[in-house]
Amino acid sequence: MPLLAITGATGFVGRAIVHQARADGYRVRAIVRNPPTMPLDAELFTGNVLDLKTLTNAFAGADAVIHLVGIIRESGDQTFDRIHRQATGNVIAAAQSAGVPRLIHMSALGVRPNARSQYHQTKWAAEEAVRQSGLAWTIFRPSLIYGPGNQSISVLEKIVRLAPVIPVLGDGRSKIQPVSVATVAKCFIAAVNQPSAVEKTYDLCGPVTFTWNELYDKLLAAQNRRKPKFHIPLSAARIMATLAEWFLPSPPFTRDQLLMIQEDNTGDSGPAVLDFNLQNEPFA
Numbered sequence: 001m002p003l004l005a006i007t008g009a010t011g012f013v014g015r016a017i018v019h020q021a022r023a024d025g026y027r028v029r030a031i032v033r034n035p036p037t038m039p040l041d042a043e044l045f046t047g048n049v050l051d052l053k054t055l056t057n058a059f060a061g062a063d064a065v066i067h068l069v070g071i072i073r074e075s076g077d078q079t080f081d082r083i084h085r086q087a088t089g090n091v092i093a094a095a096q097s098a099g100v101p102r103l104i105h106m107s108a109l110g111v112r113p114n115a116r117s118q119y120h121q122t123k124w125a126a127e128e129a130v131r132q133s134g135l136a137w138t139i140f141r142p143s144l145i146y147g148p149g150n151q152s153i154s155v156l157e158k159i160v161r162l163a164p165v166i167p168v169l170g171d172g173r174s175k176i177q178p179v180s181v182a183t184v185a186k187c188f189i190a191a192v193n194q195p196s197a198v199e200k201t202y203d204l205c206g207p208v209t210f211t212w213n214e215l216y217d218k219l220l221a222a223q224n225r226r227k228p229k230f231h232i233p234l235s236a237a238r239i240m241a242t243l244a245e246w247f248l249p250s251p252p253f254t255r256d257q258l259l260m261i262q263e264d265n266t267g268d269s270g271p272a273v274l275d276f277n278l279q280n281e282p283f284a
């Protein structure tokens with residue numbers, strides 16, 4: 001049975017990918033910093049993407065590496081530069097020295113040269129390193145991912161349920177194209193053994209594009225509620241984010257995220273649908 005070494009396997013997306021890998025008959029080695037709090041159907045290997053030596057041992061004997069580790073906000077020594085750029089350099093070097101030929105890399109929609117946010121900039125640097133690695137690589141760029149265990153949508157769902165008015169950052173008119181975690185997991189695992197996916201970068205997004213305002217409308221409709229929206233001007237949101245970053249251990253949103261939500265986050269899932277024969281689930 002082929003062996004997949006997966007970084008970030010304990011995370012929201014990682015768990016779905018482990019589940020899909022096991023369903024498709026792969027053995028999985030999860031590289032974890034600490035023992036997971038919930039059971040994970042994988043061999044556990046203690047390692048850190050910031051520590052090259054642990055990774056080289058972790059990848060020994062694997063047929064492919066799936067690299068998922070990423071952060072949406074910085075915390076302590078978990079900076080964007082270290083976790084996206086440096087860690088991906090380590091993953092590439094470890095795969096090369098362990099003789100693993102195949103690398104499937106997690107990026108994000110909106111990643112491009114000269115992007116405004118640090119999240120996108122450092123993910124771009126990681127993508128470039130992957131493209132130049134000499135490995136048989138595939139890169140996926142998902143939009144906002146939803147599904148069981150997801151933090152972002154469940155926080156929004158809670159706000160819609162509990163808040164008397166719906167606070168929307170900015171005018172709420174930027175577009176998003178959320179994709180289900182099951183769809184993302186299917187693509188990652190299908191790509192492992194698909195020669196046509198080698199040296200390709202795929203957008204992964206849902207079949208429907210809508211605005212943040214419409215996302216809130218959908219969540220309200222799902223809960224059968226009607227509530228007014230309150231648009232927080234971006235200048236005020238920036239001050240709130242700055243204070244939250246200074247004083248809260250886990251800020252609800254950051255200045256970097258504010259930069260990203262001002263942009264449309266949409267893409268073309270056509271090539272992924274074609275290459276992986278996907279049935280893309282609608283958000284509703």
Ligand SMILES: NC(=O)c1ccc[n+]([C@@H]2O[C@H](COP(=O)([O-])OP(=O)(O)OC[C@H]3O[C@@H](n4cnc5c(N)ncnc54)[C@H](OP(=O)(O)O)[C@@H]3O)[C@@H](O)[C@H]2O)c1
Pocket residue numbers: 007008009010011012013014031032033034047048049050068069070071072078083106107108109141142143144145146
């Ligand atoms: N969620 C989305 O909507 C979305 C959209 C587009 C792209 N992405 C990308 O998808 C990837 C996974 O996202 P997610 O939502 O699943 O994130 P997540 O739930 O926060 O999971 C992150 C994973 O990375 C691991 N990790 C963090 N730092 C590490 C380190 N130094 N060494 C080893 N492992 C480390 C965490 O392990 P611990 O259990 O030890 O903390 C966890 O398993 C990220 O690259 C993210 O940028 C996500």
